[in-house]
Amino acid sequence: MWGLWTAVGLVVAAGLGLGLVFAAADRVALTGAGPKALVEPVRSALRSLLEQRRTTLAPDRLLWRTACAAVPVLALLSMAVVPVGDRTLLSTSADLVWFNAMEALLWAAVWLIGWGPNAVHSLVGGYRFLAQGVAYELPLMFAIITAGLGAGSLRTTDVVAAQSDLWFVVTMPVAFVVFLGSAAAFAFWGPFAAPAGADIAGGVLSELSGVERLLVEAGRVVLLGASAAMAAALFLGGGSGPWLPDPVWQLLKTLLVTAVLVGVGRRLPVLRPDRAVELAWMVLVPATLLQALVVALLVLAGAYG
Amino acid sequence: MDLTGRIRRWALGRPRVLVIDAPGGERFRWQLEDELDRRHWPLALSPADTDLALVLGRPGAQLAAAIELLWSQVPQPRHRQDIAADGDLPAQLDAASVALVDAANRTEPVQPGAQTQLGNLGPEPDDVDDEHAGHSGHEGHHMHHGGDVAGLAMADTAPDRDGLTLDVLRVALGPVLPGWPTGLVLTGSMQGDVLTGVELAWVDGSDDPNHGVLQATPQAVAMDQLARILLVAGWPTAAAAARRARRDLSGSHPQRAAQTQRAAARVASRVRGSRALRWSVQGIGSTDRGMTPAGSAHAAGDVWGGVRHWCDVAAGGEPVPVAGSPRSLTEASILLEGSELAAARLVVATMDLERPATRVETESTGV
């Protein structure tokens, strides 16, 4: 059994590491500068530390600052239920719901980042994020629950164990794709970056500088990294694989998911939220429900052992 | 050099740049953007995100005042530099970079201004106080006393498209925004993110006598417009590709002309062929309402039509006769009425707006 502080430290390190990997991959895809761009996230972080925090006219400072600090904390908390090896820092009987709840709490945080500074673009970004959040919450929930359904448990370690014969992605492709898409939506990244879009001068990020910008940006990439690790655990069999030890396999799968996510996400333009939201309600919700139905029938037929 | 100094220099080695181009400096802006792309210096989206503010050309009095206000919101460390068109561009950027590190080494107690965002820059500094985002009281009904707080007027209410009478905010966009024609100011009311009562005006722009003379092929101009649209539409990788193609098109390498043409055509067909972009922008700014004269450059009348048009020109296709294509501001403001903020930004980015040829004193737009 790990000591508590070791475990916390490991989760924080794993979260930051995965976030850094994601940020580096993202920067390479974005700038096309090759491997040299890999250090850019570190450079940006240092630059943010050098920068002054700024304020705006009549902001709600308490809520604003709290929300900025909450984003990375929530991302790390969602990392706490991601299985590393065959254990998690926090093994509850409802890990999957925990992961989802942290993303829901992110709503409140991002909304407040948009609201706090009392500025037009920022507020519009907050509105966009809420609309996006409402639309993608249900598909995400159904996607996560589908994995739980296949395993017959909400515990992530049970979900990984249930895939010893067959990876869930084979029978749950829709849930897998929706999970990754929703993760991008909750981190307002890639095609779902409308809340921080260039058309609203950076939206929720438009008034952030210095440490606060660093916190929010770090939270976003940590969430994306944690989601990639979670996707590997929930749908790609976690650490299972031949020859190599489990954690190595898990890391490889996580890196693969990261690469695919970045590669696809940076190939697309931002989807305008008013259109994407209709797609989420009218297509993704029924699609994920059907997916859950199919998996439920497979469970009844005994397909998952 | 001590370690901290070295780290500081490294950290600021890729400063985020806010380019402010006084009208008429397009060609020079292209060179600057190419140089920034070469150095991988990212473009800033807002003052909060800015390290370096580079001012191109000679801004007129009103634009200069707006720049001053914007500059007051940039957090330390920061550096602002006027870039001269006839100077050595890389040398000037190197100098700016050094000056930025110097600024970081000095610890100045200057606080950035407590203004809200650059979206709030009105044509006159007095207007800034009128804009006020979310904190909206209902002046129009119940026992509320109206008035203003912290110099900010409370919001008013007005009928909206859902039949609810909700708050409206007075907003002003411009004159400096990413992907926005510098010097253009949009004033209007906003409910949620829907703009009404839109009025457009140019601030005085440039003092430069060579103002408005852009020596470039229509193809390169179209590629520039495409880069702007893609930036606003949120497709940074394609925007960078368009900027690269623009550089090659405006360069003088006759021996590589065929290659340049192929590259330009590739960028154009990538944008044209993007289903995601088409799905996102189709129907925005549609002129179904019969506002646009026939024969306008925008075949389908919407942003996607505009994108296709610019792609055709940028790919070197036959230059579509653009009879009367630069739209007047009045025409544009009618088109923007009732559109969402994002849609308005896309429509403006797609339009080839007519700039006043000489200095114009804008009358007060009645905010």
Next chain:
Amino acid sequence: MSDQTTLQTVLTVAAALVGVGLFGALSQQSIVMVMMGLELVVNGVMLGAGAAWFFLTPDLPDAQMLVVIALVVMAVEMAMGFAATIAIYRARQVDMVDMATDLHG
């Protein structure tokens, strides 16, 4: 603390939440604020049910079901409250309970 004292303390907290919520629901003028008061009352109910489950009958799921029902009640209350607010506002430009009572005039 003995178990009984702990239970009583937790229930007292629940009672305080109910009291504060009642005060809010009765005193506030804005419909949204009234709803917040009601939510606090239900919050107290949830806490009480959870404590009762843990300290009294952990072998039965009934108290857990009560928490679930409390959550559902809150969701329904929210949804219907906002729907009613929009309907009233659409008709009368009113979002305050005092003014809504004029409706039967």
Next chain:
Amino acid sequence: MNDTLLSDPAVIAVVVLGAVSVGSGIAVFVVDSMARATFALLVSFLAIAGVLLALDLVYLAVVTALMMTIEMAIMAVFMIMFMMNPAGLMPMTMVHNGRGSAAVGFVAFVALTVGIWTTDWPSRRGQPPADTTRQLGEAIMGSHMLVMLVVGIGLFATILSGTILATGRGRYDRFGADLRATRPDDPTPGGLPR
């Protein structure tokens, strides 16, 4: 079993979280700003979720946090829509009958507290299950299925009636008086080809 059911740190956590919950519950009606009131309410809910977590009701705790956060975030939008002065830039009071309401609230609290402290609570019956989430799930799908059926129908009815109450447009507005329009006439078209 000579030990108490809750360990000492857990008791401390429960008491502190309870105090936070009540304190932020009071703050809801004290702060000027609607934004702060909404998020004070959220803090109150999250504190209760923390207590439920300490009481080993993990699923309920997490679901409470999830649902209440979403509710509060949506409430924030409504508050901006409908509230005067949501940021509290101008301090103002919007209460009626404050004294009477306070009296009612206080009397309710005192009555409940007296009841709580004078009752001789029975001792714990039975043992908690190994997996509380499973206990709840089996109840929902088994012995208490009827409750969940009613709740499900109730929620469905809420979705329908809420939408009908809130919307200002019916199908005649969208498809024309004779319902013959092939494409609905909406203020914003949305992303599906319809």
